[in-house]
Amino acid sequence: MATRADDSARADVQQVLARYVRATDHRDGASLSALFTPQGKVDVSAKNAKGDHQPVGSRIVGRTAIADAVTERQSPLGGLRSEHHVTSDPLVEIRGNTAHLSTQFLTYAVHGAAEPTTGRPAGTTGAQGVIKPFEVGYYDLTLQRVGSGWQISHLRVLHDLPIALPRG
DSSP states (O other): OOOHHHHHHHHHHHHHHHHHHHHHHTTOHHHHHTTEEEEEEEEEEEEOTTSOEEEOSOOEESHHHHHHIIIIISOOOBTTEEEEEEEEEEEEEEETTEEEEEEEEEEEEEEEOOOOTTOOOTTOOSOOEEEEEEEEEEEEEEEEEETTEEEEEEEEEEESSOOOOOOO
């Protein structure tokens, strides 16, 4: 039977994930990288035509590299563009000072429609723009207890869609 301490620790681990997806959504590399241990690492993979996950890009190691990946490699946002993650069904296991969290994710691109210079047509109501899902998969995190909190030591991003990287 889970104790209050167990429940509290699980909630603390889930808060790290919540902070991670918000920092990703806002392209806030400094806040995101602070969620990692100093030598934290990120591995990204995507399914290929056979349905197997294969690495996409190189492993990212260390807070500076992680911050740079968020602020420089991801598509810039701003204006009427934003991104939102939805995570669900988290599985959390804690053994001593190590935790493991696995959760599903879905990411939406949000493109708001600017108001025309002549104004919106009479009778126009509601949100204006397009919301499009564009990423889906699993986050698999290993976390270490650091002081009274948790930091990510290894993040595996397992995309269920193939990914094309820019050439160059």
